Amino acid sequence: MKVIVVGGVAAGTKAAAKLKREDRNADIRILTKGKDISYAGCGLPYYVSGVIREKKDLLVHTPESYEKVTGVSVKIRTEVTKVDRKGKTVEAVNLDTGAVETYAYDKLVIATGARPFEPDCPGTQLKNxxxxxxxxxxxxxxxxxxxxxxxxxxxxxxxxxxxxxxxxxxxxxxxxxxxxxxxxxxxxxxxxxxxxxxxxxxxxxxxxxxxxxxxxxxxxxxxxxxxxxxxxxxxxxxxxxxxGIRPNTEFLQDAGLEMFKGALLTNQALQTNDPDIYAVGDCAMVTNRITGKPQWSPMGSTANIAGRAAAMHLAGKKISYPGVLGTGVAKLAGIQIGRTGLTEQAAKDAGYPVESVICVVDDKAHYYPGADLFVIKLVADRESHRLLGMQTAGKGAVDKLADIAVTAISMKATLEDLQYMDFAYAPPFSTAIHPLQHAVNILLNKLNGELDSMTAAEYAEEGENYRIVDAGITPSLHGYPYVDLNSLDGPADGLGRNEKLLLVCSKGKRAYLVQNRLKAYGYTDTKVLEGGMTFHTELTEEE
The missing domain is CATH 3.50.50.60 (FAD/NAD(P)-binding domain)
Structure with missing residues (x-):
């Protein structure tokens, strides 16, 4: 089998290397426009600051080392300009000599990646x-x-x-x-x-x-x-x-391959509409694992996983790549973020009956040095209680929360499935009830009617219709009535039982406990502000 892989870096090199391991007799050649066959694109920002010290540390392989390790032939500085599907050849230009070369294939893997968007505005050619x-x-x-x-x-x-x-x-x-x-x-x-x-x-x-x-x-x-x-x-x-980036697929405009906004459409075997042509990496669409619809996922993780899956299918194995969840994590200035699954808006657009919650929870035992907090948003199907999405921000291990949620969503877990899972606990790592499990319990309380809360969007729209009540450990909000949980043993002075009351504390937990007690004393219209003052800093800033 003669296989041409167009492009290197992540998806192309992974596909070629895995296929060569699967079928040592396969004749595999990588044609790549650049001079670097494989580098760590995701590490570039950290090289800028010196966290990654040496440029050579970004280079996973030279063309020579890659050939020796994998047995795959590599031609750098070779730009493929045309694909002849009928003749099963690709036409390429040698960028050093200008010569036009033709390569035949039995199977073709397109892994040409993407390039930065270049704005059409004056000044882009200036120094710096x-x-x-x-x-x-x-x-x-x-x-x-x-x-x-x-x-x-x-x-x-x-x-x-x-x-x-x-x-x-x-x-x-x-x-x-x-x-x-x-x-x-x-x-x-x-x-x-x-x-x-x-x-x-x-x-x-x-x-x-x-x-x-x-x-x-x-x-x-x-x-x-x-x-x-x-x-x-x-x-x-x-x-x-x-x-942002744009797929490098212009050379395929006349090839008759189906695309969406320049990205090649693929099936769960990573094949295009031509079964002999595969597409992986930033130049291709994959599948959203929840909705089943095409999704662009220009991530290094997707490139490697899809490249490996394509190689296994090329080798004759029955595989079905189920696609992505939009998972990502990032270390930013002063905070880390993580997300997987559907956002609330995406879930609504997909037709799900959505319920969500935002909560603020400890990231590890509160008494352990360095303990901080997570802001977590969960999105679930209101009827089935299936977890659909998770977003989090904090200084702790957001990747751990994201990966647990990835597993749960991939297995179509409900909130009840997560409620009693035996997660790892020790004070340096977590809380006794895991932070994500804590968030699950809060959302279940909301779904079951034990918690009546107000989201950030609802607060923006109708918060003014409610009377704010300070439910913190100590009074923190100037000009608002204060309710002390420890001394609340009956109707609260100055608060009407049928009055619209918005209970606010630092994170939301104490406000929930106050609400629980007020309900027992006949209060009919209380809401807990999700995330409390930690999330809604404008409440304290207005003092």
Missing amino acids: VFYMRTPEDADMLRQTVEAGEIRRAVIVGGGFIGLEIAENLAAKDVKVSVIDFAPHILPGFLDPEIADYVENKLADAGVMCFTGTGLEEILGEEKVEKVKTSRRAMKADACILAM
């Missing part, structure tokens, strides 16, 4: 305008920072790469601002209220996010001096363009 896609990009930015040329930087794009670059530049004492045209950072990844919480935490750490703000022009004589936005001009010594 950077992208972040290759080790060379990261190296140029790092050298400029270490030369002392950058004191202020504007990052255009509030996605993963932009925010991770922001964190790493801030660690080098660069004053960083992030702009994004979307209403919130990480659009589509987090629900708006969680994104808003993260934006506030970034601001606390010195990274200012200006959302709803578009790039208009990069100004300067020879190098960046200002970045003109739809709001105002911002002084800057550098501008990092991280406005």
